[in-house]
Amino acid sequence: MRCILVILDGIGDRGHECFVGKTPLYAAYTPHLDQLASLGMNGIYHTLMQGIPVSSETAHFIIFGYELEDFPGRGYIEAKGKGIALEDNHVAALCHLCCVENRAGNLFLTWGRPEISHEESVALQKEVETFEAHGIKIRLNPSKGIDGFIILEGEVSDKITDSDPIYEGKPVLEVVPKLQKNISLSSRETADAVNKYLIWCHQRLSEHPVNRNRISCNLQPVNALVTQRAGKHNQLTSFNEKWGLRGLSISSGAIYWGLCTELGMDVIKVKDTGNIEEDLKYRLRYAKDARDYDFIHVHTKMPDEAGHTKNPWYKKEVIEAVDRAMSFAVNEIIPDSEILLVVSADHSTASSGSMIHTGETVPLTMVGKYVRRDEVGHFNEIACAKGSLSIIKGKELMYMILNFLDRAKMQGLMDTAVDQPYYPGHYRPLKL
Numbered sequence: 281m282r283c284i285l286v287i288l289d290g291i292g293d294r295g296h297e298c299f300v301g302k303t304p305l306y307a308a309y310t311p312h313l314d315q316l317a318s319l320g321m322n323g324i325y326h327t328l329m330q331g332i333p334v335s336s337e338t339a340h341f342i343i344f345g346y347e348l349e350d351f352p353g354r355g356y357i358e359a360k361g362k363g364i365a366l367e368d369n370h371v372a373a374l375c376h377l378c379c380v381e382n383r384a385g386n387l388f389l390t391w392g393r394p395e396i397s398h399e400e401s402v403a404l405q406k407e408v409e410t411f412e413a414h415g416i417k418i419r420l421n422p423s424k425g426i427d428g429f430i431i432l433e434g435e436v437s438d439k440i441t442d443s444d445p446i447y448e449g450k451p452v453l454e455v456v457p458k459l460q461k462n463i464s465l466s467s468r469e470t471a472d473a474v475n476k477y478l479i480w481c482h483q484r485l486s487e488h489p490v491n492r493n494r495i496s497c498n499l500q501p502v503n504a505l506v507t508q509r510a511g512k513h514n515q516l517t518s519f520n521e522k523w524g525l526r527g528l529s530i531s532s533g534a535i536y537w538g539l540c541t542e543l544g545m546d547v548i549k550v551k552d553t554g555n556i557e558e559d560l561k562y563r564l565r566y567a568k569d570a571r572d573y574d575f576i577h578v579h580t581k582m583p584d585e586a587g588h589t590k591n592p593w594y595k596k597e598v599i600e601a602v603d604r605a606m607s608f609a610v611n612e613i614i615p616d617s618e619i620l621l622v623v624s625a626d627h628s629t630a631s632s633g634s635m636i637h638t639g640e641t642v643p644l645t646m647v648g649k650y651v652r653r654d655e656v657g658h659f660n661e662i663a664c665a666k667g668s669l670s671i672i673k674g675k676e677l678m679y680m681i682l683n684f685l686d687r688a689k690m691q692g693l694m695d696t697a698v699d700q701p702y703y704p705g706h707y708r709p710l711k712l
Contacts, residue, residue, distance in 0.1 A: 281648070281685045282574045283525070283620045284567045284613060287343070288602055289336060290584025290629030292642035292661055296592045304595040304631060305643070306660040310603040312610050313645075313659035316623060319614065320647035322656040323669025325624050325677060331639040336584070337535045339626035344543060344577075345522060345678035352542065353438050353511015354535060359429045361538025364421055366513070371436045371470065373510040376444075377404055377426040380452060380482065380504040387452040387482060387504060389445050394426065394502050400490050401426050404502060407488050408481040413473040420505075430477070430507060437467035442508035443478055447634070452478070452506060474507060481505040518544030523678060524687060524702035525574035530563045536579055546573070556582045556598060560605035568613050574685070587629030588636070595631045620648035620684050623659070624677075641665070644672060650684045 291305055299307040327334050327342040334342075337354045355373040359366060366372060379391035396404075405428060411418040416434040423429060439458040445451060455474045457467035482504045485491060491501035519527045519540075527545035529536055532552045540547050548566060553559055560580050567576040586598035606623075613621055625642035643664035654668040665671075672680065682688040682702055689695075689703035696705035 281618050281620055281687075282571075282576070283622060283681050283685055284564075284576045284578060285343075285681070286564070286578045286606075286609070286621070286623045287340070287580075288583050288623065288625050289579060289581045290587050290627060290637070291599060291602075291625040292628030292638075292640055293587060293592070293595065294628070294630045294632065294638060294640065296632060298592055299596075303661055304592050305599055306662060307592075308596045308599040308603065310599065310606075310659060312603050312606040313623070314657060315610050316606065316614070316621070316647055317643075317645045317659040317664065317667075318657045319653065320621075320645045321651040321654055321669050322646075322659075322664040322667025323644045323672050324641035324661065324665045325644040325672045326639075326641045327626070327674055329639075329673070330641055330671075333635060333637040333639045334627045335637065336533075336581075336626050337539060340536065340539060342674050343626060343677060344519060344527075345675040346516065346543075350514055350516060351511075352514045352516075354509040355429060356438070356511030356513060357538035357542055358535045359421070359431070359538070360542060361534030361536070362423060362429075364429060364431070366431065367433075368513040369433075369436070371432040371438045371510055371512045372429050373432075373474075373507045375420065375428050375430050375505050375507045377401060377485075377502050378504050378506055379500040379502055383451075389448050389450055389452060389506075391500055392444075392446070392448050394500065396426065396502055398425070400494075400502065403490050404485055404488060407484050408477075408505060411477045411480060413476045414469040416470060416473040418473065418477050426502070430474075432470060432473070432510075435466045435469065436512075437464055437470045438510045438512035439464070439467040440471045440474065440510050442506075442510075443474070444506035444508040446636075452504065455507070478505060478507070516543060519575075520544055522700070523575070523682065524700065524705070525682075525685075526572070527575045527577065528567075528570055528573040529577040529579070530566055530570075531577065531579040532559075533579075533581060536577075540577065545577070552581065556580070556601040557605045560602060561608045564605065564608045564613065568608075568616070568619070575681075583625070584629045587631045590631055590633075592631040614647055617649045620646065620651075620681065622646050622677075622681060641671065644669060644677075646680070646684060648684050650686065 359372040380387040529540035586595035
């Protein structure tokens with residue numbers, strides 16, 4: 281058997297007044313997701329603990345069965361996914377240009393994601409391309425528009441905090457070493473080097489002709505750079521070695537490409553064309569035909585993107601487009617008894633309020649020849665909570681997948697030196 285895991289990114293939500301306290305998923309017309317729920321075993325899922333908002337990259341890391349403390353960091357995996365050449369001792373952090381105002385020596389964020397021309401962003405990023413302090417070299421790698429990465433080389437540490445305050449009206453943050461039992465000299469010097477770089481960036485960008493021209497046109501100067509989510513290579517057990525499954529990811533984002541590559545999974549890089557239904561159908565069709573793999577991760581970012589618009593009605597529309605795509609799963613995947621289909625999400629994305637992601641659970645459905653069919657008939661946050669899976673947390677999901685693939689090892693058996701969760705392991709035969 282093989283597993284197709286469909287992650288409908290951010291499909292969970294809060295209750296909204298416009299839906300009389302229901303979520304966009306609950307309010308949406310979802311006959312195909314509902315049919316899957318009626319054919320399977322249902323529950324709710326959270327990668328950590330209820331109430332804790334998680335990011336997509338850390339949620340996926342945990343979904344794939346890894347411990348949060350081993351996560352390499354989003355800056356690193358996204359840079360890898362973008363194809364940026366990184367050495368194992370480099371640190372990478374996300375960064376982007378923004379608008380700030382000097383108020384009594386503090387830089388307050390006035391426009392976090394300014395809309396500027398390609399020519400402006402290229403000129404400004406080139407102005408702050410390289411910097412050095414404490415023997416640490418900092419290089420800015422542009423990505424798209426105002427976004428990019430800073431790559432740190434030398435005696436560097438990723439155990440540093442962010443400078444991006446996220447919310448407008450808040451001051452840019454001083455970068456400090458993360459609190460640990462023993463704060464290393466490298467983390468102190470890395471934090472100080474980044475702070476020096478950010479101050480230097482503000483000075484250089486404030487004087488740039490692009491910003492002098494913007495001011496003359498009564499436009500806000502794009503005069504600062506902010507950073508977040510520093511990361512560094514961490515030697516991880518491959519997905520195949522950890523779970524005994526050959527993995528494939530069919531996804532459209534650099535963070536998934538980078539993460540899955542780092543875990544030794546194969547990656548099919550697809551694009552979001554704007555046609556939500558056809559994009560997801562294509563990924564599901566590819567997954568069904570990928571018979572050389574035991575575990576296929578299918579991902580769509582669209583419900584999450586809809587949540588970020590803070591428009592519950594729009595998110596409902598996107599969910600209904602996703603459901604239409606899931607007709608392929610009902611008609612083409614479920615009839616194959618050798619496929620375990622798992623449908624869930626990585627986190628909830630609230631389409632109202634100020635939070636980016638929120639800490640509610642998400643619905644989970646598992647359909648396959650070994651699952652217990654419960655009495656749930658709808659795929660949403662409330663109905664699935666009544667299912668026989670109850671609440672699943674963290675890497676329990678991967679253990680349940682192994683169980684329903686008929687590959688889980690009975691606790692106590694030892695066919696290899698490492699106590700792996702699958703059976704049989706890569707054992708050594710006795711030779712005469």
